[in-house]
Amino acid sequence: MVPDTLGLAEIPLTVAVGNASSVGSESLIWINNKTETHRIGQMDDSTWLLGNINQTGYFRVNYDLANWKLLIQQLHNNxxxxxxxxxxxxxxxxxxxxxxxxxxxxxxxxxxxxxxxxxxxxxxxxxxxxxxxxxxxxxxxxxxxxxxxxxxxxxxxxxxxxxxxxxxxxxxxxxxxxxxxxxxxxxxxxxxxxxxxxxRDIVYCTGVSLMDEDVWEFIWMKFHSTSAVSEKKILLEALTCSDNTFLLNRLLNLSLTSDLVPEQDVIDVIIHVGRNPQGRNLAWKYFREKWDILNARYGEALFMNSKLIGGVTEFLNTEKELNEVNTNKYISLRSYLQLKDFIQANNLGAGPAMPRSLEIVEGNVRWHRLHRRHFFQWLRKSPNSNLG
CATH class of the missing domain: 1.25.50.20 (Zincin-like fold)
Structure with missing residues (x-):
């Protein structure tokens, strides 16, 4: 916001217009008064307006009924x-x-x-x-x-x-x-x-994911030798970026069965391994197999328990996932119901973590069913999809 000479603030508002076939480029206007009028290109009865693109401003935008209907129709159609x-x-x-x-x-x-x-x-x-x-x-x-x-x-x-x-x-x-x-x-x-x-967090993670096991060992050594808390956290997260599933499994096991990883960081290790596409299934399997140990250690700390449940399940999204309890295979569409069964069978007293995690995974699976095919069709047709 830019204050004017009267002490009022100028508010930047990003806007775009479009219709069923195209979306115009974004433009920026400045709002100086409580009420004012701006002309925004050529608009007709089939043209909608969208304000505050990407929510860059800390305010809400409202529209008249006709514009709301056009936006809703656009979202239904495309x-x-x-x-x-x-x-x-x-x-x-x-x-x-x-x-x-x-x-x-x-x-x-x-x-x-x-x-x-x-x-x-x-x-x-x-x-x-x-x-x-x-x-x-x-x-x-x-x-x-x-x-x-x-x-x-x-x-x-x-x-x-x-x-x-x-x-x-x-x-x-x-x-x-x-x-x-x-x-x-x-x-x-x-x-x-x-x-x-x-x-540093970006460089460490990228380097570990691209380079060989010696680099992982180097970062592991630096993790143990540094005394700076913030640097230790970045180094530990970088170790979870490896594409080598052997190293990811090793880190998971070391975090829970040795004193090489501080106890307060164990849950973060499991969650960050799960954020790595190469480690997602490892973390989900580890979470289930080690649940008794994890629950015994962190069960009384509801925040830690909720963090673990949410972190290890938020990336599960395929129609083969979440229907698994005891096997090491991907899971089928019954998905969130099986996760629910697992949580209830193991008495996860984690308050809102259980329904929230089920809701997120169900939403992920639903998105794939309803939108994935159309999404990739749009990418194939988009003039911006080809790198050239």
């Missing part, structure tokens, strides 16, 4: 089209908050899609939106081999740069991967950590 076409304007977006809002939605979709056969359609689409702004913003100015400090940027610029690096590395940008590997290799060879502090 639920994926509106948000994805709006995301298509991101390459031109220079501000942090729209990117931050969009990235939350993209990670939610990623959680639903990352084990599907057509996942590359989605990841390529995201990379296409991210590439130009990511390359324009670059990385913090110190690089391996440089003894200079990171140049200070404004908070918003620094956060946007971090957001873009995280998106680029998470969805497979090769230059982002090379830069992360370069940082890790420099750290190992020089024993000097020149990785900018505000992106």
């Amino acid at each position: 639920p994926e089209g509106v948000p994805l076409q709006l995301i298509g304007y991101l390459p031109e977006e220079p501000s942090f908050l729209p990117w931050h809002s969009a990235s939350r939605a993209l990670y939610q979709l990623d959680k639903l899609l990352d084990r599907t056969d057509e996942y590359s359609l989605f990841s390529d689409y995201v990379l296409k939106q991210v590439a130009a702004r990511y390359h324009r913003m670059g990385w913090p100015t110190n690089v391996p081999g440089s003894e200079g400090n990171v140049l200070q940027a404004s908070y918003q610029t620094e956060e946007l740069q971090r957001e873009l690096i995280m998106l680029a590395c998470s969805f497979g940008n090769k230059q982002c991967h090379r830069q992360a590997v370069t940082y890790i290799s420099d750290w190992i060879s020089s024993n000097k950590n020149r990785i900018p502090p505000n992106i």
Whole structure:
């Protein structure tokens, strides 16, 4: 908000218009008074208006009845089209908050899609939106081999740069991967950590996921040797990023059966392994097999118990999942009912955690049934889907 000379605030409002066949690009208007009028392009009886795109403003937007009906009709006819076409304007977006809002939605979709056969359609689409702004913003100015400090940027610029690096590395940008590997290799060879502090979590995780077992052992060693609590947390989470299921299993077992991982961090290890697509089934299986031990250790701490239940189940989403109790296979569509049976059979006194976890998983499965096919159809038709 920008205060004017009278002490009132100017409110930035992002808007877009569209109809059944297309969505226009986003525009920005400034609201200076309690009541005012703005002309927004050509609109007719079939054109809707959407305000506060990606919820970048901390306020609600209301519409007249006709506009609400058009928006509802649009969402019924093409639920994926509106948000994805709006995301298509991101390459031109220079501000942090729209990117931050969009990235939350993209990670939610990623959680639903990352084990599907057509996942590359989605990841390529995201990379296409991210590439130009990511390359324009670059990385913090110190690089391996440089003894200079990171140049200070404004908070918003620094956060946007971090957001873009995280998106680029998470969805497979090769230059982002090379830069992360370069940082890790420099750290190992020089024993000097020149990785900018505000992106260490991204670099550590990316390096562990791409590099060999020696890098995992290096991060494990650093986890034990550092005394900084915040750094230990980042290093421990990085260990869960490996694509090597043997190492993920090893970490799960060490966390619960030894004193090498602090007791208060055990639940975080299980949850973060579950967030890794390569570790999702491992964490879900481990959760069930070790439930008696986990419940004995954390059962009285309802917050920890709820955190574990929610964290280990939130990524379960396929029609083969959640109907499993004692086997090591994917689970079938009875899904959330079997999870409910497991929780009730084991007397999980976790308050609202049980119905909440069931609700989330049921919603994930429902999304796949109702929207997945249409979503990928939209991606195939979108002019922004091809990387070129």
